[in-house]
Amino acid sequence: xxxxxxxxxxxxxxxxxxxxxxxxxxxxxxxxxxxxxxxxxxxxxxxxxxxxxxxxxxxxxxxxxxxxxxxxxxxxxxxxxxxxxxxxxxxxxxxxxxxxxxxxxxxxxxxxxxxxxxxxxxxxxxxxxxxxxxxxxxxxxxxxxxxxxxxxxxxxxxxxxxxxxxxxxxxxxxxxxxxxxxxxxxxxxxxxxxxxxxxxxxxxxxxxxxxxxxxxxxxxxxxxxxxxxxxxxxxxxxxxxxxxxxxxxxxxxxxxxxxxxxxxxxxxxxxxxxxxxxx
Numbered sequence: 001x002x003x004x005x006x007x008x009x010x011x012x013x014x015x016x017x018x019x020x021x022x023x024x025x026x027x028x029x030x031x032x033x034x035x036x037x038x039x040x041x042x043x044x045x046x047x048x049x050x051x052x053x054x055x056x057x058x059x060x061x062x063x064x065x066x067x068x069x070x071x072x073x074x075x076x077x078x079x080x081x082x083x084x085x086x087x088x089x090x091x092x093x094x095x096x097x098x099x100x101x102x103x104x105x106x107x108x109x110x111x112x113x114x115x116x117x118x119x120x121x122x123x124x125x126x127x128x129x130x131x132x133x134x135x136x137x138x139x140x141x142x143x144x145x146x147x148x149x150x151x152x153x154x155x156x157x158x159x160x161x162x163x164x165x166x167x168x169x170x171x172x173x174x175x176x177x178x179x180x181x182x183x184x185x186x187x188x189x190x191x192x193x194x195x196x197x198x199x200x201x202x203x204x205x206x207x208x209x210x211x212x213x214x215x216x217x218x219x220x221x222x223x224x225x226x227x228x229x230x231x232x233x234x235x236x237x238x239x240x241x242x243x244x245x246x247x248x249x250x251x252x253x254x255x256x257x258x259x260x261x262x263x264x265x266x267x268x269x270x271x272x273x274x275x276x277x278x279x
Contacts, residue, residue, distance in 0.1 A: 056100055064093035102228040106213060109235040114153030116240070121147035121193070124154060125182060128161035135169045145183040150191050152260060156236040163229040164195040164256050171199035171254065190242070190259040190267055198253040210246055233258070241266045 071078075071086045078086075125147055129136075136142075165180065172178035181196040211234035213227065237244045237258045248254035259270040 057097070060093050060097050060100070064090055064097070067093070106228050106232050106235070109232045114156050114236070114239050116151045116153055118149060118151055119154050119157070120149050121152070121157065121184065124157050125161045128158050128165055131162055132166055132169065135166060139178065140169065140172065141177070141179040143179070143181045147182070147184045147193070148186055148191055150260060151262070152240060156239065160233050160236050160258065163233045167229060168195055168197040168199065172197050175199055189265065190261045192257055192259040192270060194255055194257045196253065196255040201248040201250045201253050203250050204248060211244060243267045243270045245270045
């Protein structure tokens with residue numbers, strides 16, 4: 001018998017047993033420590049974001065309000081250049097105020113866990129469309145295929161559809177015959193929804209973090225927006241244990257797909273958008 005065989009057949013000493021059994025406990029303790037630190041960092045960031053957003057509102061309102069008063073009451077005494085400066089102050093104050101509102105919305109999106117109930121995704125999507133009535137142009141063609149009944153939070157699912165549809169309406173606003181298509185595919189473990197449009201599209205780049213805060217793929221002058229809507233969608237989808245992805249090509253439109261699991265599992269990938277949106 002060689003030394004390796006002898007060692008394999010030799011009973012472990014008490015010290016070796018303790019070392020072997022304590023390794024998993026040590027790893028679990030480290031994981032718990034990192035998880036706690038991560039949770040604390042997340043809570044600190046959310047508190048900071050809320051505080052900054054909330055505390056900035058009052059001075060912004062004052063800047064905008066006094067600028068308007070000055071522009072209205074002293075318009076005849078001011079030359080053209082000072083009036084332009086005041087109008088710039090008002091416009092930028094309004095833009096920053098809009099960003100703060102969206103930042104607060106993003107903060108609230110990650111605050112509450114979804115309350116899942118059995119609901120008609122078809123009805124929720126129609127409600128989202130009604131809420132966007134002001135954005136709907138006369139020549140927009142919207143095709144909504146039948147959507148299934150699923151377990152989801154109605155308010156959060158409505159916001160998911162509203163943000164994706166608002167996004168599609170914005171980026172189809174400059175094409176001749178805008179078309180938006182909404183559909184779903186039931187898979188064994190999840191239901192995948194898609195919102196497809198024939199808008200301007202965008203170029204997919206490795207550095208483009210599409211679902212992060214303040215990410216934009218067109219200039220504000222071309223398509224106004226704060227770059228928070230898709231980040232809110234990602235938060236709500238992930239809160240349901242789902243995931244989201246997108247596919248696009250300049251001049252050929254975009255398709256956004258999000259998958260929601262049928263149970264409490266967490267999904268790590270969404271089916272191919274191109275296959276789901278194929279005609």
